[in-house]
Amino acid sequence: MTRRIKKVAIIGSGIMGSGIACHFANIGVEVLLLDIVPRELNDKEKAKGLTLEDKVVRNRLVNDALTASLKSKPSPIYNQKFADRITTGNIEDDLHKIKDVDWVMEVVVERLDIKQQVFEQVEKYRTPGTIISSNTSGIPIKFMNEGRSEDFQKHFAVTHFFNPPRYLRLFEVVPGPQCKQEVTDFLMMYGEKFLGKTSVLAKDTPAFIGNRIGIFGIQSLFHQVKELGLTIEEVDKLTGPVIGRPKSATFRTVDVVGLDTLVHVANGLYENCPNDEAHELFKLPDFIETMMKNKWLGSKTGQGFYKKTVNAEGKKEILSLDLNTMEYRSKQRAKFATLELTKTIDKPIDRFKVLVGGKDKAGEFYRKNFAAMFAYVQNRIPEISDELYRIDDAMKAGFGWENGPFEIWDAIGVEKGIELMRAEGKEPAAWVTEMVSNGETSFYTVKDGATYYYDVPAKKQTKKPGQDAFIILDNIRESKQVFKNSGVVVEDLGDGILNVEFQSKMNTIGGDVLAGLNKAIDMAEKDYQGLVVGNQAANFSVGANIGMIFMMAVEQEYDELNMAIKYFQDTMMRMRYSSIPTISAPHGMTLGGGCELSMHADKVVAAAETYIGLVEFGVGVIPGGGGSKEFALRAADSFKKGDVELNVLQEYFLTIGMAKVATSAYEAFDLGILQKGKDVVVVNKDRQIAEAKKHALMLAEAGYTQPPRRKDIKVLGKQALGMFLVGTDSMEAAHYISEHDKKIANKLAYVMAGGDLSEPTRVTEQYLLDIEREAFLSLCTERKTLERIQHMLKTGKPLRN
Known part of the structure; x- marks a missing residue:
């Protein structure tokens, strides 16, 4: 039987x-969102003379929760219009x-008795x-299966999303003991293909895979921070982008997630993993106990490891918690000689060898940290997973790590990891010792464009499933x-x-990128059928190389600058x-020239997660690579x-003039950047290049x-120009x-008036x-434009001058 999901019910709002x-509404599924009935009226309801029987009162909790969610930043929904797909009750x-x-999902409070009551009603x-x-x-x-019917148990699994569900890609599927294989297979497929997630099959063990390893990593750091005499700023410097982790690193992440959430999971692991x-690492250190007592839980309580304040001069300041005195102080800059050595190494995966060789406190931190992580993950096989790649996938998709623990171990070297x-x-675990003695020198290998992993039970390299x-691109770039x-x-x-x-850096578009694009089009026109422009970096492109534009403008090399813009x-x-057909495959930041x-x-x-727009106004210019022309043409x-x-032209004008950026590919249709009936959206970014190739082939094969070239673009001339000038004056x-x-x-x-x-x-x-x-x-001849470009290059932020 082919199973299709047209409608889901979510219980708990x-x-x-x-x-x-x-997120289900994002992908076009109808949603029934339910919650409990309030036990008493609030002041507003009393003032209106409402009773507990009124529908508006009975649905208050669910409606308030959904409204708050839709207003939150970053938005949980691709386009506010998609909220119409959600019905509350x-x-x-x-x-x-x-x-x-077609699918009922329980998302109520983490109490077994309440979950059992919900399941009884659901039955x-x-x-x-x-x-x-x-x-x-x-x-x-x-425990959740107790008292449930056979049919219920055969179709029951845990489907664990990470918060926020739109943005974090981990989708842990944990089948119940009686769950049918076809249900497990369906959920794994649905997570990948429809929800755009990384589906990870997990065992029914405490905290599954992501939180088990993630909380271990954080607790391990909590215990190391004092032992090594590090400040929280130093730990965040060492555990952030330099090793391919989010900017929020460790302590800032805990502030965002909430210390109470972390403590809840850590306590659960301490109790359930004797x-x-x-x-003993899951035991909370003294400073965490103090913070819990003081309700310093992070962003939700206004202070955690960091605290936002306003100083004597009225300026906003972020203070840091000193873990020795438990008092807040001004932030201190963290600097390490070892990190300086990695500045010329672009990819985090290539930095690990240098980091563990550091002669300072940073080097000592990395050696201890990775030794603890490697020792822990090796021992979780087969307890939490039979396959090591699932652990890496969970950490990358759930915690935003660029590389999982076994990938990092590979980068350092398996033997070197054992030495650490x-x-x-x-x-080392018995299976690691056996692997090395059998001549296997890495956990992963790439063969014929596919990734293979060391299969512990089979004792050999096995092709990672689902790659077809x-x-x-990492796997095919050389070959x-x-x-x-x-x-x-x-x-x-x-x-x-x-x-x-x-x-290029941040995939900016400069002379070499343009030369490469032209060369690729030449090659495709001569010997191929089509061309895709796509990459798998964090962002598609942040735009033209404004550093190059700035240098030419400052040197007043206007002829060269004119030629450079014309080349673009x-x-x-x-x-x-x-x-030949050309396909663009944007994702992440796609700004200015990338757009x-x-x-x-x-x-x-x-x-789907494409943040695209013409943002040139922020650096004091207009879109000069065809963007202004293109909006006049589309209007x-x-x-x-x-x-x-x-009025139609004005809409397009304002999109550029206000430097509007779509916060999803679906919003880009509303802004006229993507075109309905022509452009398409892929929810799973991993499938994007394959999908783009498919569309290039379809266009080629359709003849x-x-x-x-266009010669028929209607421009409105003085009539439009007059309206715009009056508007800018006012x-x-x-x-x-x-x-x-x-x-x-x-x-x-x-330009837009022609x-x-x-x-x-x-x-x-x-x-x-x-x-x-x-x-x-x-x-580009204006001083104020040059000030804007210079400010953007220095700070990454626009200047209003």
């Missing part, structure tokens, strides 16, 4: 329940509606064969490379499709008018009979022909924008590109 409901009046859903109305799951993070399934060799453990009095739906310069690598994806992968524009036009590139491809295959193409054309007069903002906006107005033509006229695309370039160049 707290932070997790509402977040999960929003309460357990007493609406539970019978679950008979019509009364659930249609046999419907999937039923719990989002528990630790209650054993055998035989764990690291049992022995130095700390820890021995993915193209992993399939057909061209390389300092800006790009061009790979052969097979079936006549090439891929251009940016290699011409490359965008080649993306659009080549004889312009996507807008000029034949098709965009965007990851003209959307003019319909009876439209007030000025792709080179489009003719905005400046009301102090909404500065004098320089007005100057930039007026330049944009000139100049000061006396009447609406049809113009060529090249005409618009020429006036766009002229406007861009003139802004």
Whole structure:
């Protein structure tokens, strides 16, 4: 039987329940979100004369929870319109509606008695064969199964999302003892394909995989911090981006998640894992006990390891907790000689060898830290997982680590990892010793573009399952490379499709990237069928190389700058008018030039988590790589009979003028950056390159022909320009924008109106590109624009001057 999920019921509307409901709505599923009925009226309800029988009162808890979730930042939903897919109700009046859903998920408080009551009620109305799951993070399934029918148990599993459900990719699937294999297989597939997650099969052990390893790592640090005499700033410096972890590192992450949440899981592990060799590590150190007593729980209580205050000068300041005195003090800058040695090493995976060799306190910290982690994860096989890759997948998807523990161990060297453990009095597990004695020198290998892992029970390298739906660029970069310069690598994806992968810092677009793009188009036109522009870095591209623009402008090399802008524009036009289909595959930050590139491809295959927009106003210029022209063109193409054309054009103008950035690919359709009926969205980023290749092939096989250059773009001339200039005048007069903002906006107005033509006229695309370039160049001669660019290069933040 083919199982399809058209409608789900989520029982429990707290932070997790509402977040999960929003994510199902994100992927187009209808959601029934239920919670309990309030026991008493609040003051507002009393004032209105309402009673406990009124529907608005009975649904208050669920409605308030969902409203709070939808207002939260970052948003749990791709587009606010998608919230219409969620229907709210309460357990007493609406539970019978679950008979019509395909999946019932319980997300109530972590108390077994309450969960059992919910399941008893669910059994009364659930249609046999419907999937039923719990989002528990630790209650054993055998207890939740007690008293449940055979059909319930056969379709019951834990489906553990991490918070926030939209953004964290880990989806742990823990089948119950009686759960049918087909249900487990379905949930694993659904998590990957539809929810866009990394599905990890876990065993029914305390805290499953992610939290078991993650909490061990944090508790291990808690115990090391005083032993090594480190400050919390130093630990956060050592455990952040330098080792491929989130900026929030350790202590800031605990503040965001909430110390009470961490303590709850750690206490659970201490109670439920008496035989764990690291049992005593799950005991809370004194400073955590003090913080719990003082209710210093992190962001939710206004202070935790860090505290936001306003100093004597009225400026906001972040203080840090001194773990020796338990008092807050000014933040101290953390600096280590070992970290300086890694500054020229771009990839975190290549830094680990250098870090464990450090001669200072940082080196000692890494040696101790990794020794403890390696010793712990090796002993969790087969307790929490039979396969080591599941542990790595869980840590990457649930905690935002760039590399999992076994990948880090590989990077340091398996023998070196054993040496580090022995130095700390820890021995390798029997299976690790056996693996090394059999001549296996790593946990992972890459063969024929696929990843293989050391299979402990089979005692050999086995192909990691599920890769066939993915193209992993790291695995094919060397073997399939057909061209390389300092800006790009061009790979052969097979079936006549090439891929251009940016290699510059933050994937900025400079001369080498543009040269690489042109070379790839040349090659594709000569010997291939299509071209994908895609990468698997954190961000697609943060835009043009503004450092290069700044240097040319400061040196007043205006001819060279003009040529550089023209080269960018011409490359965008080649993306659009080549004889082969071009596909852009944006994800993460896709700003400025990255956005312009996507807008000029034949098709965009965007990851759902794409933050895309034309942000050039922030550095004092207008989009100069075809973005201003493209919005004028798209506005003209959307003019319909009876439209007030000025109003349509104004919408596009404001999107650039306000530097609007879509916070998901779905919002990008509303902004006119992505085009309905043409561009597509992929929820699972891992599938994006494979999906982009598929679309390139489809266009090629459908008989792709080179489009003719546009000569029919309707511009409105003085009529539009006058309206825009009046608008910018009044905005400046009301102090909404500065004098320089007005100057930039007026330049944009000139381009999007098509100049000061006396009447609406049809113009060529090249005409618009020429006036766009002229406007861009003139802004680069302005002192205030140079100040904005310099400020952005120094601080990463826009300057209002």
